[in-house]
Amino acid sequence: MMQGREIIARRVALEFKDGDVVNLGIGIPTLAANYLPEGVHIQLQSENGMLGMGGAASPEAASLDITDAGGNPVTVLPGGMFFDSPFSFGLIRGGHVDETVLGALEVDQEGNLASWMIPGKRVPGMGGAMDLVVGARRVIVAMEHVNKDGSAKILKKCRLPLTAAHKVNLVVTNAAVLKVKPGGGLVLTELAPETTLEQALAGIEADVEVSPDLKTMPIL
Amino acid sequence: MMQGREIIARRVALEFKDGDVVNLGIGIPTLAANYLPEGVHIQLQSENGMLGMGGAASPEAASLDITDAGGNPVTVLPGGMFFDSPFSFGLIRGGHVDETVLGALEVDQEGNLASWMIPGKRVPGMGGAMDLVVGARRVIVAMEHVNKDGSAKILKKCRLPLTAAHKVNLVVTNAAVLKVKPGGGLVLTELAPETTLEQALAGIEADVEVSPDLKTMPIL
Amino acid sequence: MKNKVIPVEEAVAHVKDGDHIMVGGFLKGGTPDVSVRELIRQGQKGLTLTSNDTGRPDCAVFDLVGAGRVAVINASYIGANPETGKMLIENPGSVRLFPQGTLAEKVRCGGFGLGGVLTPVGVGTVVEEGKQKLVVDGKEYLLETALHADVAFVKAHAADEAGNLLIRGNAKNFNVVMAAAADYVIAEVDEILPVGSIGPEDVTVPGALVNAIVKGGACA
Amino acid sequence: MKNKVIPVEEAVAHVKDGDHIMVGGFLKGGTPDVSVRELIRQGQKGLTLTSNDTGRPDCAVFDLVGAGRVAVINASYIGANPETGKMLIENPGSVRLFPQGTLAEKVRCGGFGLGGVLTPVGVGTVVEEGKQKLVVDGKEYLLETALHADVAFVKAHAADEAGNLLIRGNAKNFNVVMAAAADYVIAEVDEILPVGSIGPEDVTVPGALVNAIVKGGACA
Numbered sequence: 001m002m003q004g005r006e007i008i009a010r011r012v013a014l015e016f017k018d019g020d021v022v023n024l025g026i027g028i029p030t031l032a033a034n035y036l037p038e039g040v041h042i043q044l045q046s047e048n049g050m051l052g053m054g055g056a057a058s059p060e061a062a063s064l065d066i067t068d069a070g071g072n073p074v075t076v077l078p079g080g081m082f083f084d085s086p087f088s089f090g091l092i093r094g095g096h097v098d099e100t101v102l103g104a105l106e107v108d109q110e111g112n113l114a115s116w117m118i119p120g121k122r123v124p125g126m127g128g129a130m131d132l133v134v135g136a137r138r139v140i141v142a143m144e145h146v147n148k149d150g151s152a153k154i155l156k157k158c159r160l161p162l163t164a165a166h167k168v169n170l171v172v173t174n175a176a177v178l179k180v181k182p183g184g185g186l187v188l189t190e191l192a193p194e195t196t197l198e199q200a201l202a203g204i205e206a207d208v209e210v211s212p213d214l215k216t217m218p219i220l
Numbered sequence: 221m222m223q224g225r226e227i228i229a230r231r232v233a234l235e236f237k238d239g240d241v242v243n244l245g246i247g248i249p250t251l252a253a254n255y256l257p258e259g260v261h262i263q264l265q266s267e268n269g270m271l272g273m274g275g276a277a278s279p280e281a282a283s284l285d286i287t288d289a290g291g292n293p294v295t296v297l298p299g300g301m302f303f304d305s306p307f308s309f310g311l312i313r314g315g316h317v318d319e320t321v322l323g324a325l326e327v328d329q330e331g332n333l334a335s336w337m338i339p340g341k342r343v344p345g346m347g348g349a350m351d352l353v354v355g356a357r358r359v360i361v362a363m364e365h366v367n368k369d370g371s372a373k374i375l376k377k378c379r380l381p382l383t384a385a386h387k388v389n390l391v392v393t394n395a396a397v398l399k400v401k402p403g404g405g406l407v408l409t410e411l412a413p414e415t416t417l418e419q420a421l422a423g424i425e426a427d428v429e430v431s432p433d434l435k436t437m438p439i440l
Numbered sequence: 441m442k443n444k445v446i447p448v449e450e451a452v453a454h455v456k457d458g459d460h461i462m463v464g465g466f467l468k469g470g471t472p473d474v475s476v477r478e479l480i481r482q483g484q485k486g487l488t489l490t491s492n493d494t495g496r497p498d499c500a501v502f503d504l505v506g507a508g509r510v511a512v513i514n515a516s517y518i519g520a521n522p523e524t525g526k527m528l529i530e531n532p533g534s535v536r537l538f539p540q541g542t543l544a545e546k547v548r549c550g551g552f553g554l555g556g557v558l559t560p561v562g563v564g565t566v567v568e569e570g571k572q573k574l575v576v577d578g579k580e581y582l583l584e585t586a587l588h589a590d591v592a593f594v595k596a597h598a599a600d601e602a603g604n605l606l607i608r609g610n611a612k613n614f615n616v617v618m619a620a621a622a623d624y625v626i627a628e629v630d631e632i633l634p635v636g637s638i639g640p641e642d643v644t645v646p647g648a649l650v651n652a653i654v655k656g657g658a659c660a
Numbered sequence: 661m662k663n664k665v666i667p668v669e670e671a672v673a674h675v676k677d678g679d680h681i682m683v684g685g686f687l688k689g690g691t692p693d694v695s696v697r698e699l700i701r702q703g704q705k706g707l708t709l710t711s712n713d714t715g716r717p718d719c720a721v722f723d724l725v726g727a728g729r730v731a732v733i734n735a736s737y738i739g740a741n742p743e744t745g746k747m748l749i750e751n752p753g754s755v756r757l758f759p760q761g762t763l764a765e766k767v768r769c770g771g772f773g774l775g776g777v778l779t780p781v782g783v784g785t786v787v788e789e790g791k792q793k794l795v796v797d798g799k800e801y802l803l804e805t806a807l808h809a810d811v812a813f814v815k816a817h818a819a820d821e822a823g824n825l826l827i828r829g830n831a832k833n834f835n836v837v838m839a840a841a842a843d844y845v846i847a848e849v850d851e852i853l854p855v856g857s858i859g860p861e862d863v864t865v866p867g868a869l870v871n872a873i874v875k876g877g878a879c880a
Contacts, residue, residue, distance in 0.1 A: 019442055021648045043648065047760065048686040049830030051646050064689050065817065065829035071687025071716060071740075076829075078636025079602050081643035084832040085686075085712070086552075086768045089761025093553030093781060094620055096648055123748055123757075124739025126787075127713075131761035134781045135553050165784030239662060241868045263868065267540065268466040269610030271866050284469050285597060285609035291467030291496060291520075296609075298856025299822050301863035304612035305466070305492070306548045306772075309541025313561060313773030314840055316868055343528055343537070344519025346567075347493075351541035354561045355773050385564030545774070554765070555794070555801035558775030574775070574792075576805050581775040585796050608861070641828070641862070 002219075004174030007192050008142050010035045010219040011172050012101055015140055016042050023047060023092070023132055025102035026070055028142050032101060035219075043080070045097055047128040049088050052080020069128070089128065093135035100136035102129060103143050106158045109206040111168040111180040113141060114160035126163060133164040145173035145203045152205035154178065154186070176200040177217060178208065185209065190217045222439075224394030227412050228362050230255045230439040231392050232321055235360055236262045243267060243312070243352055245322035246290055248362050252321060255439075263300070265317055267348040269308050272300020289348070309348070313355035320356035322349060323363050326378045329426040331388040331400040333361060334380035346383060353384040365393035365423045372425035374398065374406070396420040397437060398428065405429065410437045443601045444653045451626045451652035452478040458511075459590040460488040462547065462618040463501045467493055467520060470611030472595040472628035474656045476500035479593075480507055488512040490587055492543065492614050496520035514587060516540035539567060542584050544617065549586035551620025556585040592622030595656065596645065598631040603650030604643045605629070612644060619649045628656040663821045664873045671846045671872035672698040678731075679810040680708040682767065682838040683721045687713055687740060690831030692815040692848035694876045696720035699813075700727055708732040710807055712763065712834050716740035734807060736760035759787060762804050764834065769806035771840025776805040812842035815876065816864065818851040823870030824863045825849070832864060839869045848876040 002010075009031035016022060016036065023045045024030045033044065044053040046069050053068060054075035062073035066082075076082070083091075091097060106114040113133060116126040133139050147153055154171065171178040177190035189211040191200055201208065222230075229251035236242060236256065243265045244250045253264065264273040266289050273288060274295035282293035286302075296302070303311075311317060326334040333353060336346040353359050367373055374391065391398040397410035409431040411420055421428065452475055455461060461479075465471030477500045489510045495502035497520075504510060506523040513535045518524040528535035538546065539561045549556055558581035562568055572583040594615040596605035605627055607615055619625050627650045672695055675681060681699075685691030697720045709730045715722035717740075724730060726743040733755045738744040748755035758766065759781045769776055778801035782788050792803040814835040816825035825847055827835055839845050847870045 046830065048689060049833050050640075051648065052640070063829065064691075065827075065831040067687070067689040067830065069686075071689055076640045079600060079604055079647065080640045081604065081646050082640050082828075082830050082832060084836040085760065085764035085834050086837055089764050090548070090552030090620065091646070091648070093761055093779065094551050095553060096620065096646075120749070123745065125713075125735060125737040125757045126759050127737035127739075128760040130759035130781045130785065130787065134783075135761075162785045164781075266610065268469060269613050270860075271868065272860070283609065284471075285607075285611040287467070287469040287610065289466075291469055296860045299820060299824055299867065300860045301824065301866050302608075302610050302612060302860050304616040305540070305544040305614050306617055309544050310768070310772030310840065311866070311868070313541055313559065314771050315773060316840065316866075340529070343525060345493075345515060345517040345537045346539050347517035347519075348540040350539035350561045350565065350567065354563075355541075382565045384561075549777070553780065555778030555780065555796040555799065557769070557777050558803075558805075560773065560775065572794075574803070576775040579775065583778075583794070585778075 004144060005031060007174045007219065008172050011177060011217045012140060012142050015099060016040055020098040021045050021096065023097050023100045027103055029101035029103065047088050047092065049083050049085060050076060050080060052077040089131050092131045095135060095137055097136040099138045099140055100132040101140045101142050104141045106153055106155055106160055107141050107168055107171050108155045108158045109186045110184040111166045112158045113163045113168050114158040115163045117161055129163050133167045138169045139167050141168055141171045143173055145175035152203055154204045154206050156206050175203060187211050190215055192217055193220060224364060225251060227394045227439065228392050231397060231437045232360060232362050235319060236260055240318040241265050241316065243317050243320045243356065247323055249321035249323065267308050267312065269303050269305060270296060270300060272297040309351050312351045315355060315357055317356040319358045319360055320352040321360045321362050324361045326373055326375055326380055327361050327388055327391050328375045328378045329406045330404040331386045332378045333383045333388050334378040335383045337381050349383050353387045358389045359387050361388055361391045363393060365395035372423055374424045374426050376426050395423060407431050410435055412437055413440060444603045444650060445601060445632055446652050448475055448478045448654040451475065451654050452482055454624045455479060455484045455591050457484050458486045462490040462589040462592040462622055464594040464613065464615035464618045466613040467496050468498055470595045470613050470615050471495065471499050471501065472593040473500040475593050475626050475628045475654055476504055480504055485509045486511045490514040490589060492540065493517045494521040494524045514538065514543065516543045544614065546584055546587040547614060547621045548617045550588035551617050554586060556583050559584055587621065589622040591624045591626065592618040594619050594625065594627050596627055596629045598633055598638065599627055599629040599653045600633045600635045600637050602635045603627065603647030603653055604638050605645040605650065606638045606642055607644040616645055619645045624651045625649055626652045626654060628654050630656050664823045664870060665821060665852055666872050668695055668698045668874040671695065671874050672702055674844045675699060675704045675811050677704050678706045682710040682809040682812040682842055684814040684833065684835035684838050686833040687716050688718055690815045690833050690835050691715065691719050691721065692813040693720040695813050695846050695848045695874055696724055700724055705729045706731045710734040710809060712760065713737045714741040714744045734758065736763045764837065766804055766807040767834060767841050768837045770808035771837050774806060776803050779804055807841065809842040811844045811846065812838040814839050814845065814847050816847055816849045818853055818858065819847055819849040819873045820853045820855045820857050822855045823847065823867030823873055824858050825865040825870065826858045826862055827864040836865055839865045844871045845869055846872045846874060848874050850876050
């Protein structure tokens with residue numbers, strides 16, 4: 001059986017169009033680049049200053065002058081370029097990134113997103129996430145359907161401090177795909193393979209419309 | 221006898237220190253680069269995107285990709301660099317240009333400067349002048365002592381629309397050098413060769429202190 | 441990835457009557473003359489034009505103004521284009537003059553998703569008329585807001601087929617930020633190269649910003 | 661022109677207790693480790709530190725925080741530095757977190773003579789607390805003001821003796837704008853070259869911004 005992470009990554013990969021500029025967050029989002037459909041080539045933006053990011057650098061080629069947003073040595077592909085942080089975030093805020101894919105602690109039915117802090121417990125900082133979510137043309141949240149303790153992550157209203165308000169376009173989990181309607185409201189459009197509608201809805205606190213065209217994720 | 225323009229250019233050139241970044245306006249200011257004292261090397265900033273501007277390009281080397289602020293093909297010197305307009309004016313506004321030398325229609329005793337328009341008659345636009353006058357560490361006005369009709373250019377208060385308020389540090393004319401005191405007020409510190417104090421003062425409308433150390437411009 | 445090289449007629453046809461266009465260049469340096477000539481030929485009118493200087497007599501944008509196609513101009517220096525000067529005298533509201541660094545920042549804001557910047561340039565001059573003034577840490581600034589266009593015309597030395605641009609020397613001027621600040625970007629270039637021919641340190645403008653590449657060259 | 665290459669001890673001695681310092685780098689990419697290690701050795705304290713992330717355990721700036729020398733931090737992501745996390749929990753006012761693009765613009769404003777920028781990022785989140793909100797064309801923005809430091813520590817691959825810097829890859833990150841945003845700038849480099857060795861298209865930071873060049877290298 002396909003792992004939850006792989007389900008999410010495979011489904012996210014179907015969202016990209018040929019030629020898109022995409023920023024992938026650390027973790028599950030990064031895996032999406034492994035599952036691009038044939039004929040779809042995307043350009044990865046790394047917010048620390050690169051377009052056209054390639055894979056991990058070989059030990060011989062590794063340099064601290066070319067790193068991904070986790071600080072690890074990577075390569076640059078033909079047609080890529082380097083730039084400084086103001087330019088990088090200029091591209092991001094200016095709407096020149098087609099999709100940003102990132103994880104989240106919570107998402108809600110108004111398209112709000114909380115991903116960067118748990119007050120009093122864990123405050124890693126927002127890094128580039130707020131700029132990405134505000135600036136990218138489409139915001140795709142890629143995350144587990146529920147928390148480890150089984151509690152919901154898709155809520156009526158986020159309880160944690162927001163990363164941005166009303167910016168999420170699509171939520172992809174290991175159980176379902178949910179679209180955020182313009183102006184708010186969630187529509188469940190797809191189920192993961194071997195997941196029933198009841199199972200998916202049981203893990204969601206938010207009010208959800210079920211699409212009349214509900215289908216199984218086309219990832220097999 | 222030395223021409224007025226040459227007097228001004230020679231005297232302005234004495235204001236530069238070795239290593240200074242200098243922006244020279246079109247006309248008399250540009251001539252100052254010809255009279256640098258021995259051992260003084262400056263780097264010319266051209267606001268259209270260059271540090272380390274050299275002289276006019278030879279016909280063979282001329283390119284529209286390397287031009288001065290008048291749009292004419294020039295060269296770049298070793299140690300120079302190119303940049304775009306936001307970066308160029310970032311350097312200017314950010315205080316990274318040591319001296320800007322520019323002409324003026326009027327200067328006044330508060331250190332105000334009018335150089336960019338004559339309402340209803342001639343409105344060429346301010347170009348980069350306002351940024352240069354606000355941002356450069358020192359603002360040197362290099363101009364004829366009086367207008368062609370003999371009327372004063374050094375006034376109690378500028379009548380034409382200002383380029384900037386309270387920003388002029390030094391005025392160099394073909395008759396005299398005047399310092400603007402911090403907070404305002406003009407001190408006449410030098411006379412041009414063959415110019416008397418009476419001649420210099422006759423061409424000035426502003427209130428002027430005469431320096432107790434009044435001397436002749438050291439340009440011969 | 442799509443090859444973006446298309447005929448100039450097709451690229452320029454994206455401009456509609458009443459559009460806001462940006463034209464890169466500083467006087468004759470880095471000006472997209474072939475594509476602006478095509479715009480004159482096609483006849484779109486009632487345009488808003490953002491251009492540093494609206495050209496000098498050897499630039500196509502000079503003739504665009506002369507042909508009466510432009511209703512409103514944003515510029516910093518118009519002393520080399522008497523046609524623009526005439527517009528300003530006859531209809532003062534039709535030509536908006538900004539300090540050059542301010543114009544550069546306004547375009548950058550439009551391209552990089554910022555609403556505006558606070559600049560000290562213009563304080564105490566007519567430039568502050570009608571603008572919001574803010575005090576930060578005891579210092580006065582003008583709020584200068586973003587400019588965004590429908591179509592940008594930019595000039596580069598070379599492009600690869602994905603639209604990555606190499607702009608040489610100080611022809612970078614306004615071309616870089618204008619490429620970010622429009623919905624549709626036409627890059628006019630002298631050379632068209634395969635993807636990967638321009639190294640990642642040499643790309644001046646990422647192809648992600650460029651919609652159409654047209655071949656430049658000598659024009660009548 | 662003065663050769664700016666000096667011993668690291670002399671350069672770093674410009675930092676005084678209570679100074680605001682900026683340290684370039686993104687996690688381990690483009691970090692000036694030798695000069696920051698020297699700062700730890702010299703013992704200056706009560707510092708304000710602006711750094712994208714305050715490093716990870718293999719960065720000198722990580723240890724600067726750990727050594728208790730820093731009183732106030734401006735950063736965007738601190739998830740890799742638990743010492744900074746501890747400061748934030750114990751004294752919330754001591755660590756100010758900004759969206760990464762906002763932090764980049766704040767430093768750019770400080771370096772480029774702007775009072776601040778209007779960004780949509782952070783609207784509707786805790787980031788807007790205590791900040792001025794402005795509406796431009798019906799859209800809400802936060803006013804984010806400039807940051808300027810006493811001393812900046814930046815890293816480049818190479819410098820010429822006049823201080824022109826070549827920064828490779830995405831090690832450009834915050835290093836370019838920080839070099840503009842401080843009164844005294846220390847550039848740590850792997851290679852030192854004669855003036856003119858770095859071509860005018862390859863200089864990333866003009867020497868005019870750099871006060872001291874120090875030799876980098878492996879550090880314990």
